[in-house]
Amino acid sequence: MTVAIDRATGKRRGDRAPRPGLGQRIRNGYQKYWYAYAMIAPVVVVLSVIVGYPLLRGAYLTLTDANSLNSARTIGVNHIAATYKFIGLDNYKDILFGPTAYDRFWSHFLWTVFWTAACVFLHYTIGLGLALMLNERVRGRTFYRLLLVLPWAVPTFVTVFSWRIMLADSGVVNQFLGALHLPQPGWLEDTFWQRFAAIMVNTWCGVPFMMLSLLGGLQSIDSSLYEAAEMDGASAWQRFRHVTLPGLRSVSSTVVLLGIIWTFNQFAIIFLLFGPTGAPDAQILVTWAYFLGFGQQPRDFAQSAAYGVLLLSLLAVFTSFYFRWLKRNDQLAV
Protein backbone atom coordinates (compact mmCIF):
# COMPACT_ATOMS: atom_id res chain seq x y z
CA MET A 1 0.00 0.00 0.00
CA THR A 2 2.93 2.32 -0.30
CA VAL A 3 2.34 2.85 -3.99
CA ALA A 4 2.12 6.58 -3.79
CA ILE A 5 5.65 6.95 -2.52
CA ASP A 6 7.43 3.97 -3.89
CA ARG A 7 9.85 6.22 -5.71
CA ALA A 8 10.93 7.61 -2.36
CA THR A 9 11.62 4.16 -1.01
CA GLY A 10 13.86 3.53 -3.96
CA LYS A 11 11.93 0.58 -5.33
CA ARG A 12 12.27 0.21 -9.06
CA ARG A 13 10.67 -2.11 -11.50
CA GLY A 14 14.05 -3.61 -12.15
CA ASP A 15 14.46 -4.91 -8.60
CA ARG A 16 13.99 -8.60 -9.14
CA ALA A 17 12.32 -10.91 -6.67
CA PRO A 18 11.41 -14.55 -7.36
CA ARG A 19 8.54 -14.45 -9.87
CA PRO A 20 5.20 -15.65 -8.51
CA GLY A 21 2.69 -17.32 -10.83
CA LEU A 22 0.75 -15.34 -13.42
CA GLY A 23 -2.57 -15.26 -11.54
CA GLN A 24 -0.84 -14.19 -8.38
CA ARG A 25 1.07 -11.50 -10.25
CA ILE A 26 -2.09 -10.07 -11.75
CA ARG A 27 -3.74 -10.03 -8.33
CA ASN A 28 -0.70 -8.42 -6.72
CA GLY A 29 -0.43 -5.93 -9.51
CA TYR A 30 -4.07 -5.03 -9.17
CA GLN A 31 -3.77 -4.44 -5.45
CA LYS A 32 -0.58 -2.53 -5.78
CA TYR A 33 -1.34 -0.39 -8.76
CA TRP A 34 -5.07 0.06 -8.98
CA TYR A 35 -4.84 3.63 -7.74
CA ALA A 36 -2.49 4.47 -10.54
CA TYR A 37 -4.65 2.78 -13.13
CA ALA A 38 -7.79 4.47 -11.84
CA MET A 39 -6.06 7.82 -12.17
CA ILE A 40 -4.83 7.32 -15.71
CA ALA A 41 -7.98 5.53 -16.86
CA PRO A 42 -9.80 8.61 -18.22
CA VAL A 43 -6.87 9.61 -20.39
CA VAL A 44 -6.26 6.10 -21.61
CA VAL A 45 -9.91 5.54 -22.43
CA VAL A 46 -10.36 8.87 -24.18
CA LEU A 47 -7.13 8.58 -26.13
CA SER A 48 -7.81 5.06 -27.27
CA VAL A 49 -11.42 5.74 -28.24
CA ILE A 50 -11.06 9.19 -29.75
CA VAL A 51 -7.52 8.91 -31.12
CA GLY A 52 -6.62 5.25 -31.34
CA TYR A 53 -9.74 4.00 -33.07
CA PRO A 54 -9.92 6.82 -35.65
CA LEU A 55 -6.23 6.27 -36.26
CA LEU A 56 -6.79 2.65 -37.16
CA ARG A 57 -9.80 3.50 -39.24
CA GLY A 58 -7.86 6.27 -40.97
CA ALA A 59 -5.05 3.86 -41.67
CA TYR A 60 -7.57 1.50 -43.24
CA LEU A 61 -9.04 4.33 -45.34
CA THR A 62 -5.65 4.91 -46.92
CA LEU A 63 -5.85 1.43 -48.42
CA THR A 64 -9.13 2.24 -50.17
CA ASP A 65 -10.29 4.68 -52.81
CA ALA A 66 -12.71 6.46 -50.46
CA ASN A 67 -13.90 9.90 -51.47
CA SER A 68 -16.99 11.95 -50.83
CA LEU A 69 -18.83 10.31 -53.74
CA ASN A 70 -18.54 6.73 -52.59
CA SER A 71 -18.51 7.04 -48.78
CA ALA A 72 -21.50 6.40 -46.59
CA ARG A 73 -23.59 9.53 -46.43
CA THR A 74 -27.07 10.71 -45.68
CA ILE A 75 -28.94 12.91 -48.12
CA GLY A 76 -32.21 14.05 -46.66
CA VAL A 77 -33.74 10.89 -45.26
CA ASN A 78 -31.92 8.49 -47.59
CA HIS A 79 -28.91 6.74 -46.22
CA ILE A 80 -26.47 5.63 -48.88
CA ALA A 81 -24.06 2.87 -47.92
CA ALA A 82 -20.36 3.14 -48.64
CA THR A 83 -19.21 1.71 -51.95
CA TYR A 84 -15.47 2.34 -51.84
CA LYS A 85 -13.20 -0.61 -52.35
CA PHE A 86 -9.88 -1.91 -51.15
CA ILE A 87 -7.02 -0.95 -53.44
CA GLY A 88 -3.96 -1.83 -51.34
CA LEU A 89 -0.97 0.50 -51.34
CA ASP A 90 -1.91 2.35 -54.52
CA ASN A 91 -2.51 5.62 -52.69
CA TYR A 92 1.01 5.64 -51.29
CA LYS A 93 2.48 4.63 -54.62
CA ASP A 94 0.58 7.44 -56.28
CA ILE A 95 1.60 10.04 -53.69
CA LEU A 96 5.26 9.11 -53.51
CA PHE A 97 6.08 7.97 -57.05
CA GLY A 98 3.08 8.82 -59.24
CA PRO A 99 3.31 11.22 -62.19
CA THR A 100 2.30 14.18 -60.01
CA ALA A 101 4.42 13.12 -57.05
CA TYR A 102 6.81 16.05 -57.25
CA ASP A 103 4.17 18.73 -57.71
CA ARG A 104 1.92 17.41 -55.01
CA PHE A 105 4.03 15.66 -52.41
CA TRP A 106 7.76 16.27 -52.70
CA SER A 107 7.65 20.02 -53.29
CA HIS A 108 5.38 20.39 -50.28
CA PHE A 109 7.59 18.08 -48.31
CA LEU A 110 10.72 20.13 -48.99
CA TRP A 111 8.94 23.34 -48.17
CA THR A 112 7.54 21.83 -44.94
CA VAL A 113 11.01 20.77 -43.80
CA PHE A 114 12.42 24.19 -44.59
CA TRP A 115 9.46 25.88 -42.91
CA THR A 116 9.90 23.81 -39.74
CA ALA A 117 13.66 24.36 -39.56
CA ALA A 118 13.40 28.10 -40.19
CA CYS A 119 10.52 28.67 -37.78
CA VAL A 120 11.97 26.67 -34.91
CA PHE A 121 15.38 28.29 -35.36
CA LEU A 122 13.80 31.75 -35.23
CA HIS A 123 11.51 30.82 -32.31
CA TYR A 124 14.43 29.53 -30.32
CA THR A 125 16.99 32.24 -30.98
CA ILE A 126 14.57 35.14 -30.60
CA GLY A 127 12.91 33.49 -27.60
CA LEU A 128 16.26 32.93 -25.95
CA GLY A 129 17.37 36.50 -26.64
CA LEU A 130 14.23 37.94 -25.11
CA ALA A 131 14.37 35.53 -22.17
CA LEU A 132 17.95 36.62 -21.45
CA MET A 133 16.90 40.27 -21.54
CA LEU A 134 13.88 39.64 -19.29
CA ASN A 135 16.05 37.72 -16.87
CA GLU A 136 18.18 40.83 -16.25
CA ARG A 137 17.27 43.03 -13.37
CA VAL A 138 15.61 45.84 -15.28
CA ARG A 139 12.91 48.28 -14.37
CA GLY A 140 9.43 47.43 -15.65
CA ARG A 141 10.26 43.86 -16.51
CA THR A 142 6.83 42.58 -15.48
CA PHE A 143 5.33 45.11 -17.85
CA TYR A 144 7.60 44.05 -20.71
CA ARG A 145 6.80 40.42 -20.01
CA LEU A 146 3.08 41.11 -20.22
CA LEU A 147 3.43 42.85 -23.56
CA LEU A 148 5.73 40.19 -24.97
CA VAL A 149 3.37 37.37 -24.09
CA LEU A 150 0.50 39.11 -25.84
CA PRO A 151 0.87 37.18 -29.14
CA TRP A 152 0.29 34.00 -27.17
CA ALA A 153 -2.66 35.32 -25.20
CA VAL A 154 -4.68 36.56 -28.16
CA PRO A 155 -6.11 33.65 -30.17
CA THR A 156 -4.09 32.82 -33.27
CA PHE A 157 -7.00 33.20 -35.64
CA VAL A 158 -7.53 36.79 -34.48
CA THR A 159 -3.94 37.86 -35.02
CA VAL A 160 -3.57 35.99 -38.29
CA PHE A 161 -6.46 38.00 -39.70
CA SER A 162 -4.76 41.11 -38.44
CA TRP A 163 -1.58 40.15 -40.29
CA ARG A 164 -3.64 39.49 -43.38
CA ILE A 165 -4.94 43.03 -43.34
CA MET A 166 -1.52 44.46 -42.65
CA LEU A 167 0.16 42.46 -45.42
CA ALA A 168 -2.55 43.05 -48.01
CA ASP A 169 -1.46 44.63 -51.28
CA SER A 170 -1.86 48.19 -50.13
CA GLY A 171 -1.99 47.41 -46.44
CA VAL A 172 -0.03 49.25 -43.82
CA VAL A 173 3.20 47.28 -44.22
CA ASN A 174 3.47 48.12 -47.89
CA GLN A 175 2.44 51.72 -47.29
CA PHE A 176 5.19 51.95 -44.74
CA LEU A 177 7.73 50.38 -47.09
CA GLY A 178 6.54 52.70 -49.84
CA ALA A 179 7.05 55.72 -47.64
CA LEU A 180 10.65 54.60 -47.16
CA HIS A 181 11.00 54.12 -50.95
CA LEU A 182 11.56 50.40 -50.51
CA PRO A 183 10.08 47.76 -52.81
CA GLN A 184 6.57 46.64 -51.86
CA PRO A 185 6.36 42.88 -52.29
CA GLY A 186 3.06 41.12 -52.98
CA TRP A 187 3.04 39.36 -49.62
CA LEU A 188 -0.06 37.33 -50.28
CA GLU A 189 0.45 36.81 -54.05
CA ASP A 190 4.04 35.80 -54.94
CA THR A 191 5.11 32.36 -53.81
CA PHE A 192 8.39 33.56 -52.32
CA TRP A 193 6.78 36.34 -50.33
CA GLN A 194 3.89 34.12 -49.29
CA ARG A 195 6.39 31.75 -47.75
CA PHE A 196 8.29 34.64 -46.22
CA ALA A 197 5.08 36.01 -44.72
CA ALA A 198 4.05 32.60 -43.38
CA ILE A 199 7.37 32.16 -41.59
CA MET A 200 7.22 35.70 -40.26
CA VAL A 201 3.70 35.33 -38.85
CA ASN A 202 4.42 31.94 -37.34
CA THR A 203 7.57 33.27 -35.72
CA TRP A 204 5.60 36.13 -34.26
CA CYS A 205 3.02 33.69 -32.86
CA GLY A 206 5.48 31.13 -31.52
CA VAL A 207 8.13 33.20 -29.79
CA PRO A 208 6.22 33.87 -26.52
CA PHE A 209 5.95 30.19 -25.63
CA MET A 210 9.69 29.66 -26.16
CA MET A 211 10.48 32.87 -24.33
CA LEU A 212 8.48 31.96 -21.24
CA SER A 213 9.74 28.38 -21.12
CA LEU A 214 13.36 29.48 -21.49
CA LEU A 215 12.84 32.24 -18.94
CA GLY A 216 11.65 29.57 -16.54
CA GLY A 217 14.75 27.56 -17.37
CA LEU A 218 17.04 30.55 -16.83
CA GLN A 219 15.51 31.27 -13.45
CA SER A 220 16.15 27.74 -12.32
CA ILE A 221 19.92 27.96 -12.98
CA ASP A 222 21.78 28.25 -9.71
CA SER A 223 23.29 31.73 -9.50
CA SER A 224 26.31 30.43 -7.61
CA LEU A 225 27.43 28.83 -10.87
CA TYR A 226 27.71 32.28 -12.40
CA GLU A 227 29.63 33.57 -9.39
CA ALA A 228 32.01 30.65 -9.57
CA ALA A 229 32.51 31.20 -13.29
CA GLU A 230 33.20 34.85 -12.72
CA MET A 231 35.70 34.02 -9.99
CA ASP A 232 37.49 31.92 -12.55
CA GLY A 233 37.60 34.96 -14.79
CA ALA A 234 35.11 33.78 -17.40
CA SER A 235 33.97 36.46 -19.81
CA ALA A 236 30.29 37.12 -20.41
CA TRP A 237 30.40 34.98 -23.55
CA GLN A 238 32.16 32.14 -21.72
CA ARG A 239 29.59 32.27 -18.93
CA PHE A 240 26.81 32.11 -21.50
CA ARG A 241 28.49 29.28 -23.40
CA HIS A 242 29.52 27.18 -20.41
CA VAL A 243 26.93 27.94 -17.73
CA THR A 244 23.75 29.22 -19.36
CA LEU A 245 23.52 26.87 -22.32
CA PRO A 246 24.26 23.67 -20.37
CA GLY A 247 21.83 24.80 -17.67
CA LEU A 248 19.12 25.24 -20.28
CA ARG A 249 19.80 21.92 -21.91
CA SER A 250 16.93 19.89 -20.53
CA VAL A 251 14.32 22.60 -21.02
CA SER A 252 15.70 23.31 -24.50
CA SER A 253 15.56 19.73 -25.63
CA THR A 254 11.91 19.55 -24.58
CA VAL A 255 10.73 22.82 -26.09
CA VAL A 256 12.66 22.33 -29.31
CA LEU A 257 11.06 18.94 -29.81
CA LEU A 258 7.60 20.35 -29.08
CA GLY A 259 8.35 23.31 -31.32
CA ILE A 260 9.33 21.05 -34.20
CA ILE A 261 6.23 18.90 -33.79
CA TRP A 262 3.87 21.84 -33.44
CA THR A 263 5.38 23.76 -36.34
CA PHE A 264 5.40 20.73 -38.60
CA ASN A 265 1.70 20.30 -37.90
CA GLN A 266 0.85 24.00 -37.76
CA PHE A 267 -2.52 24.26 -39.42
CA ALA A 268 -4.26 27.47 -38.46
CA ILE A 269 -1.68 30.02 -39.57
CA ILE A 270 -1.27 28.96 -43.19
CA PHE A 271 -4.92 27.98 -43.54
CA LEU A 272 -6.13 31.37 -42.36
CA LEU A 273 -3.40 33.56 -43.80
CA PHE A 274 -4.06 32.52 -47.38
CA GLY A 275 -7.66 31.37 -47.16
CA PRO A 276 -8.80 27.78 -47.68
CA THR A 277 -7.90 27.62 -51.37
CA GLY A 278 -5.20 30.25 -51.85
CA ALA A 279 -1.45 29.90 -52.26
CA PRO A 280 -0.99 26.28 -53.37
CA ASP A 281 2.79 26.62 -53.20
CA ALA A 282 2.87 27.93 -49.66
CA GLN A 283 0.79 25.07 -48.25
CA ILE A 284 2.65 22.76 -45.91
CA LEU A 285 1.83 19.06 -45.88
CA VAL A 286 -0.84 19.36 -43.20
CA THR A 287 -2.82 22.09 -44.88
CA TRP A 288 -2.34 20.40 -48.24
CA ALA A 289 -3.74 17.16 -46.83
CA TYR A 290 -6.68 19.07 -45.42
CA PHE A 291 -7.24 20.64 -48.83
CA LEU A 292 -7.34 17.20 -50.44
CA GLY A 293 -9.81 15.92 -47.87
CA PHE A 294 -12.05 18.91 -47.32
CA GLY A 295 -11.18 21.78 -49.63
CA GLN A 296 -12.00 20.33 -53.05
CA GLN A 297 -14.81 18.46 -54.77
CA PRO A 298 -14.99 15.52 -54.76
CA ARG A 299 -13.29 15.23 -51.40
CA ASP A 300 -10.48 12.71 -51.56
CA PHE A 301 -10.63 11.09 -48.13
CA ALA A 302 -8.24 8.26 -48.91
CA GLN A 303 -5.39 10.44 -50.17
CA SER A 304 -5.88 12.89 -47.36
CA ALA A 305 -5.61 10.12 -44.79
CA ALA A 306 -2.59 8.69 -46.60
CA TYR A 307 -0.86 12.04 -46.23
CA GLY A 308 -1.75 11.84 -42.56
CA VAL A 309 -0.13 8.44 -42.19
CA LEU A 310 2.99 9.67 -43.99
CA LEU A 311 3.17 12.75 -41.74
CA LEU A 312 2.71 10.69 -38.63
CA SER A 313 5.41 8.22 -39.65
CA LEU A 314 7.81 11.05 -40.45
CA LEU A 315 7.26 12.59 -37.02
CA ALA A 316 7.42 9.28 -35.17
CA VAL A 317 10.72 8.37 -36.87
CA PHE A 318 12.09 11.82 -36.21
CA THR A 319 11.04 11.74 -32.55
CA SER A 320 12.62 8.39 -31.87
CA PHE A 321 15.89 9.49 -33.51
CA TYR A 322 15.77 12.69 -31.52
CA PHE A 323 15.38 10.73 -28.28
CA ARG A 324 18.19 8.39 -29.20
CA TRP A 325 20.39 11.36 -29.94
CA LEU A 326 19.45 12.99 -26.62
CA LYS A 327 20.14 9.81 -24.72
CA ARG A 328 23.53 9.42 -26.31
CA ASN A 329 24.36 12.95 -25.27
CA ASP A 330 22.91 12.40 -21.83
CA GLN A 331 20.52 15.32 -22.14
CA LEU A 332 17.29 13.49 -21.65
CA ALA A 333 14.73 15.49 -19.75
CA VAL A 334 12.13 12.77 -19.43
Next chain:
Amino acid sequence: MSTTTLEKTESAQVPTPAPRRRSRRRGERGPLGHALLHSGLTLASLIALAPVAWLFYLSLGPDKDDYLHPGKILDSLSFSNYSFVLEHTAFFDWFKSTMIVAGGTTVIGVFVAATTGYAVSRMRFPGYKPLMWVLLLTQTFPIAILIVPMYEIFSELGLIDTYWALIVINCTTAVPYSAWLLKGYFDTIPFEIDEAGRVDGLSPFGTFARLILPLARPGLAVAAFYNFITAVGEVAFATTFMLDDSKYTFAVGLQTFVSEHDAQWNYMAATAVLIAIPVSVFFYLVQKNLVTGLTAGGTKG
Protein backbone atom coordinates in the same frame (compact mmCIF):
# COMPACT_ATOMS: atom_id res chain seq x y z
CA MET B 1 24.45 18.01 -15.56
CA SER B 2 27.61 15.97 -15.57
CA THR B 3 28.67 17.79 -18.71
CA THR B 4 28.44 21.11 -16.93
CA THR B 5 31.02 20.25 -14.34
CA LEU B 6 33.14 18.59 -16.95
CA GLU B 7 33.25 21.66 -19.11
CA LYS B 8 33.84 23.87 -16.15
CA THR B 9 36.88 21.94 -15.05
CA GLU B 10 38.11 22.08 -18.60
CA SER B 11 37.72 25.80 -18.80
CA ALA B 12 39.40 26.12 -15.43
CA GLN B 13 42.44 24.38 -16.83
CA VAL B 14 42.74 26.92 -19.59
CA PRO B 15 45.18 29.55 -18.34
CA THR B 16 42.93 32.22 -16.97
CA PRO B 17 43.53 35.78 -18.10
CA ALA B 18 44.93 38.14 -15.51
CA PRO B 19 42.10 39.39 -13.31
CA ARG B 20 40.78 42.63 -14.67
CA ARG B 21 40.00 45.58 -12.50
CA ARG B 22 36.26 45.52 -12.04
CA SER B 23 34.50 48.72 -11.28
CA ARG B 24 30.98 47.31 -11.30
CA ARG B 25 29.55 44.49 -9.28
CA ARG B 26 27.93 41.55 -10.94
CA GLY B 27 24.46 42.21 -12.25
CA GLU B 28 25.10 45.89 -12.71
CA ARG B 29 25.28 47.50 -16.08
CA GLY B 30 26.58 50.72 -17.44
CA PRO B 31 24.26 53.28 -18.98
CA LEU B 32 24.92 51.84 -22.42
CA GLY B 33 23.85 48.38 -21.34
CA HIS B 34 20.70 49.82 -19.81
CA ALA B 35 19.84 51.71 -22.95
CA LEU B 36 20.43 48.66 -25.14
CA LEU B 37 18.35 46.45 -22.90
CA HIS B 38 15.45 48.87 -22.76
CA SER B 39 15.50 49.58 -26.47
CA GLY B 40 15.64 45.89 -27.27
CA LEU B 41 12.72 45.11 -25.02
CA THR B 42 10.76 48.12 -26.23
CA LEU B 43 11.26 47.19 -29.86
CA ALA B 44 10.18 43.60 -29.21
CA SER B 45 7.15 44.78 -27.25
CA LEU B 46 6.14 47.08 -30.09
CA ILE B 47 6.39 44.25 -32.59
CA ALA B 48 4.36 42.04 -30.26
CA LEU B 49 1.74 44.73 -29.79
CA ALA B 50 1.51 46.14 -33.33
CA PRO B 51 -0.89 43.68 -35.03
CA VAL B 52 -3.32 43.78 -32.13
CA ALA B 53 -3.16 47.55 -31.83
CA TRP B 54 -3.61 47.93 -35.57
CA LEU B 55 -6.67 45.72 -35.46
CA PHE B 56 -8.14 47.90 -32.73
CA TYR B 57 -7.42 51.04 -34.72
CA LEU B 58 -9.08 49.62 -37.84
CA SER B 59 -12.10 48.53 -35.85
CA LEU B 60 -12.86 52.20 -35.23
CA GLY B 61 -13.11 53.05 -38.93
CA PRO B 62 -16.66 52.82 -40.26
CA ASP B 63 -15.89 51.74 -43.84
CA LYS B 64 -14.82 48.27 -44.93
CA ASP B 65 -12.03 49.61 -47.12
CA ASP B 66 -10.56 51.82 -44.45
CA TYR B 67 -7.58 49.55 -44.06
CA LEU B 68 -6.38 50.82 -47.43
CA HIS B 69 -6.18 54.42 -46.28
CA PRO B 70 -5.80 54.30 -42.52
CA GLY B 71 -5.24 58.05 -42.26
CA LYS B 72 -8.93 58.66 -42.97
CA ILE B 73 -10.02 56.74 -39.89
CA LEU B 74 -8.80 59.53 -37.65
CA ASP B 75 -11.45 61.87 -39.06
CA SER B 76 -14.31 59.44 -38.57
CA LEU B 77 -13.61 57.52 -35.39
CA SER B 78 -16.70 55.68 -34.24
CA PHE B 79 -17.90 52.60 -32.51
CA SER B 80 -20.46 51.87 -35.21
CA ASN B 81 -18.77 48.59 -36.14
CA TYR B 82 -19.13 47.39 -32.61
CA SER B 83 -22.80 48.20 -32.38
CA PHE B 84 -23.39 46.55 -35.75
CA VAL B 85 -21.56 43.38 -34.69
CA LEU B 86 -23.37 43.21 -31.36
CA GLU B 87 -26.80 43.94 -32.76
CA HIS B 88 -26.91 42.41 -36.22
CA THR B 89 -24.64 39.38 -36.20
CA ALA B 90 -24.65 36.09 -34.32
CA PHE B 91 -21.92 37.40 -32.04
CA PHE B 92 -23.57 36.34 -28.79
CA ASP B 93 -24.32 32.88 -30.20
CA TRP B 94 -20.66 32.52 -31.09
CA PHE B 95 -19.67 33.81 -27.70
CA LYS B 96 -21.88 31.25 -26.01
CA SER B 97 -20.54 28.39 -28.14
CA THR B 98 -16.94 29.40 -27.58
CA MET B 99 -17.43 29.71 -23.84
CA ILE B 100 -19.16 26.32 -23.62
CA VAL B 101 -16.48 24.62 -25.68
CA ALA B 102 -13.52 26.36 -24.04
CA GLY B 103 -14.97 26.12 -20.55
CA GLY B 104 -15.82 22.46 -20.95
CA THR B 105 -12.38 21.70 -22.34
CA THR B 106 -10.70 23.56 -19.51
CA VAL B 107 -12.65 21.93 -16.68
CA ILE B 108 -12.60 18.38 -18.01
CA GLY B 109 -9.12 18.67 -19.48
CA VAL B 110 -7.45 20.04 -16.36
CA PHE B 111 -9.12 17.51 -14.09
CA VAL B 112 -8.15 14.56 -16.27
CA ALA B 113 -4.64 15.89 -16.87
CA ALA B 114 -4.15 16.44 -13.15
CA THR B 115 -4.96 12.88 -12.13
CA THR B 116 -2.78 11.54 -14.93
CA GLY B 117 0.04 13.91 -14.10
CA TYR B 118 -0.15 12.90 -10.45
CA ALA B 119 -0.14 9.21 -11.29
CA VAL B 120 2.94 9.48 -13.50
CA SER B 121 4.69 11.78 -11.06
CA ARG B 122 4.24 9.63 -7.95
CA MET B 123 3.72 6.07 -9.01
CA ARG B 124 5.74 3.61 -11.03
CA PHE B 125 3.40 1.07 -12.53
CA PRO B 126 3.71 -1.35 -15.41
CA GLY B 127 2.82 0.62 -18.50
CA TYR B 128 4.37 3.83 -17.19
CA LYS B 129 6.90 4.22 -20.00
CA PRO B 130 4.44 3.43 -22.82
CA LEU B 131 2.00 5.94 -21.35
CA MET B 132 4.62 8.71 -21.33
CA TRP B 133 5.44 7.84 -24.93
CA VAL B 134 1.82 7.93 -25.98
CA LEU B 135 1.34 11.30 -24.30
CA LEU B 136 4.22 12.67 -26.32
CA LEU B 137 3.24 10.91 -29.50
CA THR B 138 -0.32 12.25 -29.51
CA GLN B 139 1.26 15.68 -29.97
CA THR B 140 2.55 14.49 -33.31
CA PHE B 141 -0.77 13.30 -34.71
CA PRO B 142 -1.59 15.47 -37.66
CA ILE B 143 -5.23 16.40 -38.03
CA ALA B 144 -5.18 15.10 -41.58
CA ILE B 145 -5.27 11.49 -40.53
CA LEU B 146 -7.77 11.92 -37.72
CA ILE B 147 -10.26 14.34 -39.14
CA VAL B 148 -11.87 12.06 -41.74
CA PRO B 149 -12.43 9.01 -39.50
CA MET B 150 -13.45 11.27 -36.60
CA TYR B 151 -15.99 12.89 -38.86
CA GLU B 152 -17.39 9.49 -39.78
CA ILE B 153 -17.49 8.29 -36.19
CA PHE B 154 -19.07 11.43 -34.83
CA SER B 155 -21.69 11.48 -37.55
CA GLU B 156 -22.57 7.87 -36.78
CA LEU B 157 -22.91 8.79 -33.13
CA GLY B 158 -24.98 11.83 -34.05
CA LEU B 159 -22.40 14.14 -32.47
CA ILE B 160 -21.67 16.31 -35.49
CA ASP B 161 -22.75 19.85 -34.77
CA THR B 162 -22.69 19.35 -31.01
CA TYR B 163 -20.47 20.98 -28.42
CA TRP B 164 -19.46 17.61 -27.04
CA ALA B 165 -17.64 16.70 -30.22
CA LEU B 166 -15.43 19.78 -29.98
CA ILE B 167 -14.87 19.45 -26.23
CA VAL B 168 -13.72 15.87 -26.56
CA ILE B 169 -11.48 16.62 -29.53
CA ASN B 170 -9.91 19.63 -27.85
CA CYS B 171 -9.27 17.52 -24.78
CA THR B 172 -7.38 14.95 -26.81
CA THR B 173 -4.95 17.58 -28.04
CA ALA B 174 -4.67 19.63 -24.85
CA VAL B 175 -4.64 16.92 -22.19
CA PRO B 176 -1.40 15.13 -23.13
CA TYR B 177 0.66 18.30 -22.97
CA SER B 178 -1.11 19.47 -19.78
CA ALA B 179 -0.46 16.12 -18.14
CA TRP B 180 3.19 16.38 -19.11
CA LEU B 181 3.34 19.91 -17.71
CA LEU B 182 1.57 18.96 -14.48
CA LYS B 183 3.81 15.95 -13.97
CA GLY B 184 6.73 18.36 -13.89
CA TYR B 185 4.93 20.54 -11.43
CA PHE B 186 3.94 17.68 -9.13
CA ASP B 187 7.56 16.50 -9.17
CA THR B 188 8.54 19.72 -7.44
CA ILE B 189 6.13 19.10 -4.55
CA PRO B 190 8.01 17.13 -1.86
CA PHE B 191 7.05 13.48 -1.58
CA GLU B 192 7.08 13.84 2.21
CA ILE B 193 3.73 15.61 1.94
CA ASP B 194 2.21 12.50 0.40
CA GLU B 195 3.78 10.35 3.07
CA ALA B 196 2.40 12.56 5.81
CA GLY B 197 -1.06 12.41 4.27
CA ARG B 198 -0.89 8.63 4.01
CA VAL B 199 0.28 8.30 7.61
CA ASP B 200 -2.70 10.38 8.69
CA GLY B 201 -4.96 7.89 7.00
CA LEU B 202 -5.80 9.52 3.69
CA SER B 203 -6.22 7.34 0.62
CA PRO B 204 -4.11 8.22 -2.43
CA PHE B 205 -7.16 9.98 -3.85
CA GLY B 206 -7.59 11.91 -0.62
CA THR B 207 -3.92 12.89 -0.57
CA PHE B 208 -4.22 14.07 -4.14
CA ALA B 209 -7.43 16.04 -3.66
CA ARG B 210 -6.77 17.58 -0.26
CA LEU B 211 -3.03 18.10 -0.13
CA ILE B 212 -1.54 18.10 -3.59
CA LEU B 213 -4.13 19.94 -5.67
CA PRO B 214 -4.18 23.03 -3.42
CA LEU B 215 -0.38 23.14 -3.50
CA ALA B 216 -0.29 22.79 -7.27
CA ARG B 217 -2.42 25.82 -8.00
CA PRO B 218 0.17 27.63 -10.16
CA GLY B 219 0.67 24.54 -12.26
CA LEU B 220 -3.08 24.06 -12.58
CA ALA B 221 -3.46 27.68 -13.65
CA VAL B 222 -0.99 27.18 -16.48
CA ALA B 223 -2.68 23.98 -17.55
CA ALA B 224 -6.05 25.74 -17.46
CA PHE B 225 -4.70 28.59 -19.55
CA TYR B 226 -3.20 26.19 -22.05
CA ASN B 227 -6.46 24.23 -22.34
CA PHE B 228 -8.47 27.40 -22.68
CA ILE B 229 -6.41 28.95 -25.46
CA THR B 230 -6.13 25.65 -27.27
CA ALA B 231 -9.91 25.31 -27.27
CA VAL B 232 -10.57 28.92 -28.24
CA GLY B 233 -7.96 28.83 -31.01
CA GLU B 234 -8.91 25.51 -32.56
CA VAL B 235 -9.76 26.09 -36.20
CA ALA B 236 -9.78 22.90 -38.27
CA PHE B 237 -12.23 20.76 -36.33
CA ALA B 238 -14.51 23.65 -35.47
CA THR B 239 -14.64 24.62 -39.15
CA THR B 240 -15.43 21.10 -40.26
CA PHE B 241 -17.72 19.84 -37.51
CA MET B 242 -19.94 22.82 -36.74
CA LEU B 243 -22.57 23.24 -39.42
CA ASP B 244 -25.24 25.36 -37.77
CA ASP B 245 -24.14 28.98 -37.80
CA SER B 246 -25.67 29.63 -34.39
CA LYS B 247 -23.23 27.06 -32.98
CA TYR B 248 -20.09 28.46 -34.59
CA THR B 249 -17.23 29.20 -32.30
CA PHE B 250 -15.40 32.46 -32.80
CA ALA B 251 -12.74 30.73 -34.88
CA VAL B 252 -15.39 29.79 -37.44
CA GLY B 253 -17.60 32.83 -37.04
CA LEU B 254 -14.77 35.22 -37.74
CA GLN B 255 -14.11 33.55 -41.07
CA THR B 256 -17.65 34.33 -42.22
CA PHE B 257 -16.74 38.02 -42.48
CA VAL B 258 -14.08 37.26 -45.05
CA SER B 259 -15.65 35.21 -47.79
CA GLU B 260 -14.24 34.97 -51.29
CA HIS B 261 -16.57 37.61 -52.66
CA ASP B 262 -16.81 40.14 -49.90
CA ALA B 263 -14.41 41.04 -47.12
CA GLN B 264 -15.95 43.08 -44.35
CA TRP B 265 -12.70 43.88 -42.63
CA ASN B 266 -14.20 46.54 -40.40
CA TYR B 267 -16.72 44.17 -38.78
CA MET B 268 -14.08 41.50 -38.60
CA ALA B 269 -11.74 43.81 -36.76
CA ALA B 270 -14.42 44.83 -34.27
CA THR B 271 -15.35 41.21 -33.62
CA ALA B 272 -11.71 40.26 -33.23
CA VAL B 273 -11.22 42.97 -30.61
CA LEU B 274 -14.31 41.79 -28.75
CA ILE B 275 -12.95 38.23 -28.79
CA ALA B 276 -9.53 39.26 -27.58
CA ILE B 277 -11.02 40.84 -24.46
CA PRO B 278 -12.28 37.76 -22.56
CA VAL B 279 -9.17 35.80 -23.50
CA SER B 280 -6.88 38.57 -22.33
CA VAL B 281 -8.84 38.87 -19.08
CA PHE B 282 -8.37 35.19 -18.45
CA PHE B 283 -4.72 35.56 -19.34
CA TYR B 284 -4.17 38.40 -16.87
CA LEU B 285 -5.78 36.31 -14.15
CA VAL B 286 -3.29 33.49 -14.59
CA GLN B 287 -0.20 35.29 -15.87
CA LYS B 288 1.51 35.55 -12.49
CA ASN B 289 1.64 31.78 -12.39
CA LEU B 290 2.75 31.30 -15.97
CA VAL B 291 6.50 31.42 -15.52
CA THR B 292 6.52 29.31 -12.33
CA GLY B 293 4.23 26.75 -13.90
CA LEU B 294 6.17 26.52 -17.14
CA THR B 295 9.47 26.40 -15.27
CA ALA B 296 8.53 23.27 -13.41
CA GLY B 297 7.00 21.71 -16.48
CA GLY B 298 9.82 22.72 -18.76
CA THR B 299 12.88 21.94 -16.69
CA LYS B 300 11.61 18.63 -15.46
CA GLY B 301 10.17 17.76 -18.87
